[in-house]
Amino acid sequence: MNDVSLNPVEKKVARMLSPFEKFIESQTSTGLLLAGATCLAMVFANSDMNRMYREVILTDVGLLVGSSQFTMSLEEWVGSGFMALFFFLLGLELKRECLAGEMQNPRQIGIVLSAALGGMVLPALIYYLTNLDSGYQQGWAIAMATDTAFALGALAFFARKVSRELFVFLTGLAIFDDLGAITVIAVYYTESLHLEALLRAGAVLVLLIGMNISGVRAAWAYFILGLVLWMFVHESGVHATVAGVLVALTIPARPSLQSGRFVQRVRKLISKFERRQESENEVLSDQKQSGLMLNIEEVARQASTPLQRWETKLENPIALVVLPVFALCSAGIRLSDQDLGSVLSSFVSLGIIGGLVVGKPLGIFLFSKAAVKLGLGSLPEGMGNKELLGVGLLAGMGFTMSIFIAMLAFKGQPLLIEEAKLAILISTFLSGLLGILWLALATRNRIDSN
Known part of the structure; x- marks a missing residue:
């Protein structure tokens, strides 16, 4: 049976959608959306819409059941609820990298862990020492963070001139x-603990x-218990x-169907499908053909792991919705209320800027070189x-993470939060500007690696 080709209208729509699909899948899309949301x-925040903007993000939203209620402002829901999804994705990525990714290699872990440690210790130290006499030492963790989306988005500009190992x-x-x-x-940043809820x-x-x-792989079961755990x-x-x-960290990373059995079952199903094709029936009108395709899909699902499937499904929604919404709710700084000089x-x-702009690169560089010198790891090829x-x-x-930590560090101090933001x-x-300019100079004579 001949393949059914797309009609002219479908081809035009496909051509129109193709650039959008490529944008969504690209490394730079999240960074651009974050920048746009910011x-x-x-x-x-700096127009006549400021009052409406503040009213919306401070509106209480939640559940009311009789005399009981569970409400938070929209800003808090985004910070505690939406961002929990972001942290869930981070947890999935961390588990995958440790079990089957680049982090399996001890030497690779050694150099990356050393770099990360330097990129946390030195910025935090710079902030803390800068604020010894200010009374605001609690913000030391603000300068520790890295926004993965922005950093990878900026590095993606050099994707054709740097090795894949740099992205890893x-x-x-x-x-x-x-x-x-x-x-x-x-x-x-845990102010007080309620033992009963913790237990x-x-x-x-x-x-x-x-x-x-016990091998439970039902998404709904993990979702319901995850929601209860969150509460x-x-x-x-x-x-x-x-x-x-x-x-x-509790999401299964084992398939329920091993690769050998997967190959056998898929071959058997494809063989049946091919025999059905000889009847010249369309899939839409042939229930058995349609059933075989669904069976192939189910077998493929069983041969993959929940961890991989959920990470893949969540990547785009979190990158394209959760993070930009967080930026939209958190990055609105009213400049007229700020004296830029002060x-x-x-x-x-000074602690934040010194920690992130100077401490981060210096800490990563020095700790990485020290790790190589001590034989703890080697720089990627x-x-x-x-x-x-x-x-x-x-x-x-x-x-993203720096703003998130600043809101925790200076909770109840809105002026300090705005200053930190x-x-x-x-x-x-x-x-970002210094990193892009430096890499542009470093790779200016480099031939396209692809």
């Missing part, structure tokens, strides 16, 4: 950075681990986003000192 938030190195670095940030959020959260976590061990973690005093990572000269801002410094500069684009925006811009 600019939009700034427009809202920066991704691993960002994952360990995020793991450090998660640990800090769970330990340092309930622990019981739900044990149940999730038991489901993994208990939120009530316990630990930041609710930590629940996202905990749930991710902001830039304040200890908080195609990565020299120039590329290492370029990656370090791009890692200083803290944005502005410093983070400046740092992200400077780090």
Whole structure:
């Protein structure tokens, strides 16, 4: 039976959609959307729409059941709920990298972990020392973070001139950075603990681990228990986003159908499908053909792991919706309320800018070279000192996670939060600009690697 070709209208639509699909799949799309959402938030905050913008993000939303209620402002829902999905994806990525990714190689882990450690310790130290006499030392973790989307989006401009290993190195670095940030959020920024809620959260976590061990792979089961865990973690005093990572670590990473059996079953189903094709029936009118295709799809699903499937399905929604929405709700800084001179000269801002723009690349560079010297690891192939410094500069684009930590560090101090946000925006811009310019110079004579 001949393949049915697309009609002229379908071909035109396909050609129209192709650029959008390529944009969505590209590394730069998330960074561009984040930048767009940030600019939009700034427009809202610095125009006549500011009052409406503030009213919307501060509107209480939640559930009311009789005399009981569970409500938070829209801004808090985005920070605690939407961002829990982002942390869930980070947890999935971390688990996959440790079980089957580049992080399996001890030498690769050694160099990436050393770089990440340097990129956290030195920026935090610069911030802390800068703020010794300011009384705002609690913001030391702001300068630790790396915004994976912005950093990879900027590096993607050089995708044809740098090796794939640079992307792997920066991704691993960002994952360990995020793991450090998660640990800090769970330990340092937990104001008070409610033991009963914490014990309930622990019981739900044990149940999730038991489901993994017993081979349960139903998405709805993990979703429901994950939601319950999120609520208990939120009530316990630990930041609710930590629940996202905990749930991710319990997601099964084993297929229910091994590769040998998968090949046998698929071959058998394809053979049956080919015999049905001889009847010249269309799939739409042949229920058996349609059933065979569904069976092939189910066998393929069984041969993959829930961890891989859910990570793939969540990548675009989180990159294209969750992170831009967080930026839209969090990055609206009213510049008329800020004295740029005093902001830039304040200890908080100097600590953040110094930590991200100077401390990040310097810490990553020095700790990486020390790791090589001590035999703890080696730089990836195609990565020299120039590329290492370029990656370090791009890692200083803290944005999303830095803003997130600033909102926790200065909770209840709106003026300080706004000041920190502005410093983070400046740092992200400077780090990105310096990183792009440095890599452009470092690769200017390099032939397209593809």
